[in-house]
Amino acid sequence: VYWNIDSCLRAARTLRRHVRPQARILFGGVQVSSRTYVDELLTCHPELDFVIRGEGEQALSALVSSLARGDDPAGSPGLSCRTAGGVMHGPDAHPLEDLDRIPPFFIPDNKILMQRSLASPSLSYQSYRGCVHRCRYCAYPTGAIARHGLPRCEADLAFILRALRPRFLRILDAHLGGTRERAMALLEILAQHNRGTAVQVFHEPSHMDDEYL
DSSP, X not given: OOSOHHHHHHHHHHIIIIIOTTXXXXXXXXXXXXXXXXXXXXXXXXXXXXXXXXXXXXXXXHHHHHHHHTOOOTTOTTEEEEETTEEEEOOOOOOOSBGGGSOOOSSTTOHHHHHHHHHOSEEEEOSEEOOSOOOTTOOSOOSOOEEOOHHHHHHHHHIIIIIIOOSEEEEOOSSTTSSHHHHHXXXXXXXXXXXXXXXXXXOOGGGOSTTTO
């Protein structure tokens, strides 16, 4: 969920009421990482079962494993859920420090990705998580920065740009690369492998000089 909470809630209500009433419905994402907001969501929207706050890889794996065993997942790190006593929040999960621990997603064997790329003209990519700024109006996570190594970034972007060839690619970094050195390296990678894709990035103004431009 990222600035699309209303459409996500409509989809959840439709799924619960008309498609699969027994489904377990889970929300996650930047917009639902606040405990206060999650309290409101789970209290006011009975169609929701769980909300993962913060990063999802470890919390989602733990939730799925718990449900598969028939265990009660309440209290798991990063997880909020509704209980008989009200909304229960597990402790905050520790964020990943090395994004290369996440198995590669942009690979030919990823059938879901390959099918989606045929149906959608756009793709998104993120080379790092976090942001060094503390803008009050922004819900983007701040604090610790976690990155993919540049070799992983090049492998991912080369596959996206050469094999998938979307019409539009959005780089979701808060500021491209996070540092000027990484931003320059990523611009070189994009220039080397691009075959006509329109690429959107968010630049850090302090990185921009004649060489950068």
